Amino acid sequence: MKEHKKLLEDRLLMSFYEDPSNRALFKRKRYDTRASQVLDERFKLYYLKARMVSYTDKLTRHYSREFDKQKRFQRNQLHLDTPQEKGEDLTAISLIPDKDITTDDAVVKAIPDILPTETLQKKYHELSEEKKTILTYFVFDRLNNKEIAAEMDCSPQNVSKLKIKALNELRSVEANERDKETSF
Structure with missing residues (x-):
């Protein structure tokens, strides 16, 4: 062995x-x-x-x-066509909102209408037209950066950069307002 x-x-x-x-x-x-x-x-x-x-x-x-x-x-797997409860015609697919604007959304079609304070609205009006357009596509049309870039004929990176800058400018105004409120 x-x-x-x-x-x-x-x-x-x-x-x-x-x-x-x-x-x-x-x-x-x-x-x-x-x-x-x-x-x-x-x-x-x-x-x-x-x-x-x-x-x-x-x-x-x-x-x-x-x-x-x-x-x-x-x-x-989602079973979209199965009824939510017995005896009802309500299905999961019927609960998914349409991409089209509903009558409630048709009233508000401008970003300044949804901004809560006047200072935020003023700051929005000071933004460049590109930034305003990007925010409108982003908020109301629910487009992603790639889709917005295709609409505006620019790169998705540029859209992302401008969107972040615009949102940061609005956030800074909002933060300043909160600081003013807490200091009183």
């Missing part, structure tokens, strides 16, 4: 030779050809079983992952 030390470092062989009868056959195989044949047959069977166990393990893991993915997908 000492001369086959490297061979016995293999985990599969080590587990095969844990069986005392296999170990005994291994020791006798040098002198007995029949022991060598029996040992070979036993190892072939053992190796086949090990491969089958490994294969079934891999299949089980694969199919359980696929099954889990499929179930997670089904759990997370």
Whole structure:
């Protein structure tokens, strides 16, 4: 056994030779050809079983992952056409607001109308036309930076930069107003 030390470092062989009868056959195989044949047959069977166990393990893991993915997908799917409550025609899709402006929104179509104070309205009027346009697209049309950039024929980075600057200017005015109120 000492001369086959490297061979016995293999985990599969080590587990095969844990069986005392296999170990005994291994020791006798040098002198007995029949022991060598029996040992070979036993190892072939053992190796086949090990491969089958490994294969079934891999299949089980694969199919359980696929099954889990499929179930997670089904759990997370929206069922938009199913009724919200029994006996009602109200569905989840009917609760999603339209992108079109409703009659309530038609009254307010200018940003100064939604600003709460006069100082904020004045600051808005001091903004550049580009910044005003970007804020209008952002607030009322609900466009993202890429869509606004396409409308204004500029880069999305430029839109983002101008939008952030405009919002920061309005926020600074609002912060100054809050500071004035708390100082009294």
